[in-house]
Amino acid sequence: MSKVFSEEQRDCLQELINVAMGLASDKLARFLNTFVHLQVPAIELVSSAQIPAEFETRYSSTDSALVSQGFLGNDGLRGEAIVLYQLENAHRIAALLGYETDSISELEMLTDISSILTTTFLNGLATQIDNSLSYSAPRVLSSRQGNVAQALLETAYHWELALKVDISYQLIDHSFNCDMLLLIPGEAVVNIQQILTRILEEY
Amino acid sequence: MSDNWLTGPVLEQLNSGVLVVDEQFQLVYLNCFLQRHGSVQLDEVRGQSLFKVFSDVPEAWLRRKFASVLELQSPSFSSWEQRHYVIKLPHMRPMTSSSQYMAQNCTMLPLSDEAGRRYVCLLIEDATDTFVYQQHLQSTLQKLEHSNRIDGLTQCLNRRYWEEQLKLEVQRALRYQQPLSLLLFDLDKFKQLNDQYGHLGGDSVLIELSARVRALLRDTDWFGRYGGEEFGIVLTNTALQGAVEVAERLCLAVSSLAVTFNECSIQSSISIGVAQLTNTGERAHEVLIGQADVALYNAKRNGRNRVVAFSPGETEFLLKTTD
Structure with a gap:
């Protein structure tokens, strides 16, 4: 998979993602009125075939959720963002966002949280490359069914490349961990390479 | 963007609802679709609170949604599967649907004008057809399970x-x-x-x-x-x-x-x-x-x-x- 991006392109992408995460955590901190510490996200390019096995161990033992949201920008930038997290974690952040768990359906809470995490992060990424994104409505692919691996397998099947971003938000008194997968189809990978090349040339 | 001759009529003819409020949740714009379905005139309700004009919207929930759109400057969504409607409106299938009210998929988008004032745009798509198909599918599945x-x-x-x-x-x-x-x-x-x-x-x-x-x-x-x-x-x-x-x-x-x-x-x-x-x-x-x-x-x-x-x-x- 390292062949897909050159060393330089990969570093550039990591840098863009670091900054995007910084922007996202700043926004979240203002929104939630609390400090948000964000670990520098580890990114990794993985082939879609590897994905299910990798997440199976982490998410199969507990109740977990998998939420998908499509994104579409200029210059052929497009893909699908998948947020994976354990439901126990979700309730923590839900409380912080002011949800009363009895008055709102669990699915609605899940899609809201995922959408906030995904769009704040991807908007940050888009701004840096002079792009802007539109999003599809978030959709819960799997929740409480214990078939995360299967759901991922079905989703990931059509994608050439996945950019795996481990995200760990640390809030005061709370910690929240989740994984974000950016699934990118073949032709969009080429488009992203072109965007990265352009950025590298500008420096 | 001075294509008013283009965007204006399209916005008015759109088969989806478009509503814009300012940061105080006061109505700035309603397109024709919403004026007709909601039986309100823009001229009469402009500047009034959204929650006054549409008194049965879930206020606390919508305030939280709009707050996140304004603060994070990123979109928010609502699906008919979780919340049948945001604004209670009749739909255009009164005879063939089991529900009285329009099933809605909603998108909430951040907007700003030239002066930098911030707004939230609420897009309401009529998902009643999808809702009806889903109902048919559910009852068919039930029959299938029974015959199985x-x-x-x-x-x-x-x-x-x-x-x-x-x-x-x-x-x-x-x-x-x-x-x-x-x-x-x-x-x-x-x-x-x-x-x-x-x-x-x-x-x-x-x-x-x-x-x-x-x-x-x-x-x-x-x-x-x-x-x-x-x-x-x-x-x-x-x-x-x-x-x-x-x-x-x-x-x-x-x-x-x-x-x-x-x-x-x-x-x-x-x-x-x-x-x-x-x-x-x-x-x-x-x-x-x-x-x-x-x-x-x-x-x-x-x-x-x-x-x-x-x-x-x-x-x-x-x-x-x-x-």
Whole structure:
């Protein structure tokens, strides 16, 4: 998979993602009125075939959720963002966002949280490359069914490349961990390479 | 963007609702779709609070949504599957939908004008068609599930589903140490009935006897068609003595009243084998079926139209006679 991006392109992408995460955590901190510490996200390019096995161990033992949201920008930038997290974690952040768990359906809470995490992060990424994104409505692919691996397998099947971003938000008194997968189809990978090349040339 | 001649009419003709509020949730814009569906005029409500004009919107929820859009400058969504509608509106399928109100998929977007003032745009898509299809799909799936379990002729459970339930009930009875009994019964001289009255006559007897038997059972019993004229009943939380009493009642219910078919009066009877669960282990349900079958065989051999309970020792007898 390292062949897909050159060393330089990969570093550039990591840098863009670091900054995007910084922007996202700043926004979240203002929104939630609390400090948000964000670990520098580890990114990794993985082939879609590897994905299910990798997440199976982490998410199969507990109740977990998998939420998908499509994104579409200029210059052929497009893909699908998948947020994976354990439901126990979700309730923590839900409380912080002011949800009363009895008055709102669990699915609605899940899609809201995922959408906030995904769009704040991807908007940050888009701004840096002079792009802007539109999003599809978030959709819960799997929740409480214990078939995360299967759901991922079905989703990931059509994608050439996945950019795996481990995200760990640390809030005061709370910690929240989740994984974000950016699934990118073949032709969009080429488009992203072109965007990265352009950025590298500008420096 | 001075394409007002273009965006204006399109916005007005759009088959989706477009609503814009400022940071104080005061209405700035409503397109034609929303004015018509909501029976309001933009000129009359401009500058008023959204929550006053549409008084039944979920205010706390929408405030939180809009706050996140303004603060994070990123979109927020709402799906009809979780929240049927945000603004209560009639839809355009009043006759063919089971819901009175429009199912809505909503998108909330951040906007700003040239002066940097911030707004939230609420896009409302009519998802009523999707909702209607989903309802059809659900009811079709329910029917499918039903027909997957039920024997078409007698309306009893079919063999596959009945056996699954037997297996589950046997495991449950073993786990909670509750008694469980099984009845296997067979319509006597079914071949003779078919020969004499035709297959439709035979079928009508099967239908009638199933109905009579079902009327005498509890909701917790599992009644299934095991083979052509052979049926099984799982009696939960019932020991052998109670099961024999039930069986006697069933026998009598069938033999006491003839079935009328094509103005013919068909006299019929059933033979019943009864067994109580005693074995444990993975194959306990198979052993139980075997024991009830031995008892049924003995009921037939002893002259039909009767109930025989399995007792240990009969297995050897059966093996001897069949050798």
